Amino acid sequence: MRVAPTGRASVIGVTLLIVLAVSLPKVPRTFIDYASVPLLSRVSQPETFGTDTIADTYESKVILNDVRDMYTKQQLAQTPFEAQTWSKEASAPYPPAVLLAEAGLYAIGERIGIGLYGMVLVLALAFLGMSLWYCLQTRWYLFPLLYLNFSYFSGRFVYVQDGSYLVMLCVVMAALLLARARKPGSHALMALAIAMKVSPLFYAMEVFRMRRRDAAFFILILAAGLVLPYFIWDNYLYIFTFNDGLKGRWYSSLVAAAIAVPFAVAVWCVEQRQRFDLEDRIGWGLVPFALFLAFKMNVARHLLIVLLVPDKRGLRTAAAAAALLMPAIAPGLVRLNSALPIAAVLLVGIVVWYLRQQPVPDDPEHQRHQRHPQHQ
Numbered sequence: 001m002r003v004a005p006t007g008r009a010s011v012i013g014v015t016l017l018i019v020l021a022v023s024l025p026k027v028p029r030t031f032i033d034y035a036s037v038p039l040l041s042r043v044s045q046p047e048t049f050g051t052d053t054i055a056d057t058y059e060s061k062v063i064l065n066d067v068r069d070m071y072t073k074q075q076l077a078q079t080p081f082e083a084q085t086w087s088k089e090a091s092a093p094y095p096p097a098v099l100l101a102e103a104g105l106y107a108i109g110e111r112i113g114i115g116l117y118g119m120v121l122v123l124a125l126a127f128l129g130m131s132l133w134y135c136l137q138t139r140w141y142l143f144p145l146l147y148l149n150f151s152y153f154s155g156r157f158v159y160v161q162d163g164s165y166l167v168m169l170c171v172v173m174a175a176l177l178l179a180r181a182r183k184p185g186s187h188a189l190m191a192l193a194i195a196m197k198v199s200p201l202f203y204a205m206e207v208f209r210m211r212r213r214d215a216a217f218f219i220l221i222l223a224a225g226l227v228l229p230y231f232i233w234d235n236y237l238y239i240f241t242f243n244d245g246l247k248g249r250w251y252s253s254l255v256a257a258a259i260a261v262p263f264a265v266a267v268w269c270v271e272q273r274q275r276f277d278l279e280d281r282i283g284w285g286l287v288p289f290a291l292f293l294a295f296k297m298n299v300a301r302h303l304l305i306v307l308l309v310p311d312k313r314g315l316r317t318a319a320a321a322a323a324l325l326m327p328a329i330a331p332g333l334v335r336l337n338s339a340l341p342i343a344a345v346l347l348v349g350i351v352v353w354y355l356r357q358q359p360v361p362d363d364p365e366h367q368r369h370q371r372h373p374q375h376q
Contacts, residue, residue, distance in 0.1 A: 001139070008140050012132070015144040019128070022150050026159035031117050049117055050160035054085045057116050059092035059099060060106035070099060071235040093239040097225045098164045098196040105163075116163070123166040124157040130173040131310055137180060138312035145321045146308065149328050152336065153308070156301065165305050168197040172282065172309055179278040186278060190285065191218045195225025199293065199306055202264055203285030252296050259344065260292035266351045275360040283311050291344060300340035307343065315353075319346035 003011075024040065030048050034040035049057075062069055062076045069075045073088040082091070092099060105119040114121075128147070135143040147153075156162050175189035187210055193200045204222070207215045229236045267284050270276065276284070286306040294303035300323075307320035323343035327336045 001141075003141075011144050012140070015147050019147055019150045019154070023154040023158045026154050028117070028159065031115070046159055048081075051085055052163055053117050053120070053161045054082055055091040056102050056120075056161075056163045057106065058082045058086070058088075060103040060116060063099060063103040064107060067100075068233070070096060071233050071238060089238065089242055092164070093242045094164050095195060095198070095226060095239065096229045096233065096236075097192065098167050101167050101196070102163055105167075117161065120161045120163040120166060121158065123163070123170055127166060127169050127173060127308075130170070130177060131308070134173070134176060134180065134310050134312075138310070139314050142310050142314060142317045146310075146317060149321070149324055151328060152304075152324060156305070162301070162305060164197060168193050168199065169305070169308065171196065172200065172286065176279060176282050176309065179282055186282065187214050187218050188221060190282060191221035192225070195222060198226075199290045199302070200286045201289040202267070202287070203282065205268060206281060206285070252298070256292045256295035259295055260288050263291060263348065263351065264288035266348075266355065270351055270354040273359040274354055274357065275362065279312055283309050283316060287316070287347065291347070294340050295344075298337065298340075300337045300343070303343055304339060315350045316347070319343055319350060322346055 024034075025043050025045060027034075027045060028047070028049050029045045034043050034045060058076075058078055059070075059073075062073050065076045073091070078086075078088065078091075092102070102116065105123070106116040109115040109117070109119040112118075131146075132143050135141075157166065171189050171193045175186040175193065178184070178189070179186045187206065190200060190203045190206070194204065204218075207218055210218060267288060271281055271284065274280075286309055287303075290303045290306040294300060304320060304323065307316060307323075311317045320343060323339040323346065326334045326342060327339055
């Protein structure tokens with residue numbers, strides 16, 4: 001932290017250049033063809049959009065054609081290319097909050113000429129920008145720690161495009177920045193994030209700390225986002241049964257629960273003993289259920305992506321960086337999905353270390369401000 005501002009700027013500048021360098025080859029030729037760009041004409045590119053972009057584009061067109069058809073998908077046929085890539089059922093089986101957001105992004109993108117792909121790319125840049133801003137206010141070195149090794153996330157953000165996750169991550173970062181500024185709104189944004197992707201579900205434990213009005217509003221958002229759609233859209237519940245059967249079996253759910261439930265209890269204890277503030281609780285609120293999803297589906301992405309939300313204490317972010325390091329330096333020996341058990345072991349170690357620390361004495365005034373930042 002004692003590094004001079006010029007040194008910090010240099011390291012961050014190099015990081016951003018590396019992010020750009022590894023991302024340029026992931027931009028599909030369908031979006032922009034480098035053949036006519038002198039400095040980039042020799043850069044290889046994917047010929048077409050990534051799988052998630054294709055699925056989200058079809059779903060967005062379904063919604064804009066008739067929002068009532070969101071989960072039945074009977075009124076709009078797929079193009080042959082879309083049908084070859086995904087079935088209708090497999091195309092964006094997400095809660096309505098995130099689907100409506102993506103449909104809005106698609107409509108804006110079509111109007112300004114960059115399509116859904118361009119709008120999701122803007123979201124990725126917005127998330128990186130908010131993360132950098134937050135790191136500059138807390139621990140500046142966390143940004144290069146995460147993003148000097150950007151090869152995996154360049155594929156997820158620039159080519160495949162985890163659009164639904166990026167929408168959720170931007171909402172979470174907005175909540176984190178509001179908490180940093182001690183302004184109201186974080187609880188509502190986190191409720192919206194849960195309604196979008198469910199990954200931040202552990203944050204719902206915050207309802208016991210909230211004022212009654214905030215808790216009621218939080219529950220109302222969750223009900224509107226996850227329960228009310230059952231009474232509005234036909235076939236809404238298929239997204240839960242489809243995702244449950246897509247990967248993993250009942251025993252994988254048991255194994256995942258055996259890992260995630262004790263971890264969640266330990267995180268809850270750490271939050272109490274160490275008097276975690278709202279920023280801490282937002283970041284850690286993403287982890288327990290994401291850990292469950294990652295092990296249930298045996299897909300590291302579900303955990304790694306939420307770990308991108310920076311930790312002002314540094315340890316959670318360091319775990320994400322370390323988990324991605326081994327597959328990067330030994331790609332032939334260590335598979336990318338090995339980042340899941342590596343990250344899990346590191347996160348468990350961090351939580352155990354926190355539990356072994358002396359409890360932080362309670363400060364009622366500080367806790368009041370953290371619960372109700374609008375009173376400051």
